[in-house]
Amino acid sequence: MKLHALRHPRFACRRLQLEEHTTRLVNRMKSLLAVQGIGKFNVKLKKAGEKLLELKTAAGEPLPTEALAELKRTFERLRLAKQQIAEIDKERGRRLAEAPQAGLNPMILILTRVFGVGRMTAESLVREALYRNLRDRRAVARYAGLTGSPDESGKKRREQGLAKAGNGRVRRMLIQLAWRLLKHQPKSELVRWYRARTADGRGDTRKVMIVALARKLLVAFWELVTIGKVPEGMKLHPARG
Numbered sequence: 001m002k003l004h005a006l007r008h009p010r011f012a013c014r015r016l017q018l019e020e021h022t023t024r025l026v027n028r029m030k031s032l033l034a035v036q037g038i039g040k041f042n043v044k045l046k047k048a049g050e051k052l053l054e055l056k057t058a059a060g061e062p063l064p065t066e067a068l069a070e071l072k073r074t075f076e077r078l079r080l081a082k083q084q085i086a087e088i089d090k091e092r093g094r095r096l097a098e099a100p101q102a103g104l105n106p107m108i109l110i111l112t113r114v115f116g117v118g119r120m121t122a123e124s125l126v127r128e129a130l131y132r133n134l135r136d137r138r139a140v141a142r143y144a145g146l147t148g149s150p151d152e153s154g155k156k157r158r159e160q161g162l163a164k165a166g167n168g169r170v171r172r173m174l175i176q177l178a179w180r181l182l183k184h185q186p187k188s189e190l191v192r193w194y195r196a197r198t199a200d201g202r203g204d205t206r207k208v209m210i211v212a213l214a215r216k217l218l219v220a221f222w223e224l225v226t227i228g229k230v231p232e233g234m235k236l237h238p239a240r241g
Helices: 003-007 010-035 048-054 065-098 105-112 119-130 137-143 168-184 189-197 203-227
Strands: 148-151 158-162
Touching (some): 119 203, 168 189, 168 203
């Protein structure tokens, strides 16, 4: 099988497109509501479309007819996109269940055992990055652009933040996952490492260190799916028989 087929299967590409589409639709609805002075309505709620008629503008008046019609159309498009995402996820689950040892499925199933890592995240990480024949830990972090961008001019060495190179999708996914695992993996060594370095409670410290945690997570997951090394203290679901 060709590498591009492994990396960009039909379902993965379509799901990514749908996710980006839903984000645009949600932002569109928020903008439409903001113009009417409405800022706290959750457009992601399942029954949000039914509650549009109850909304009042900042002046206490019902939504203008044109704005209400546009919101209803956008919400319907959002509902359809979410429905397609659910269908893709169901098909992914079916393929994994029917052929757990086919292709990259063993790696994906290993990663889904980690508490806090969903099937979609696991499949995306494996197909985007973890299946690659990367040389070492540094190469893994560098592929996702999770390495620093130092300024070594003169005698001082200053860190300028993340390098722009690397796979941006993987980088964003890992940073989101790092935030999520703070809740799902509180006893893991990696989360304890992060907590110790953000004890000052400063927001800028947390933002910098969450990137460092994302880098460590990617390396840890790479070792988990390639050599079976489980990160210390990381909670796993039981292996499926």
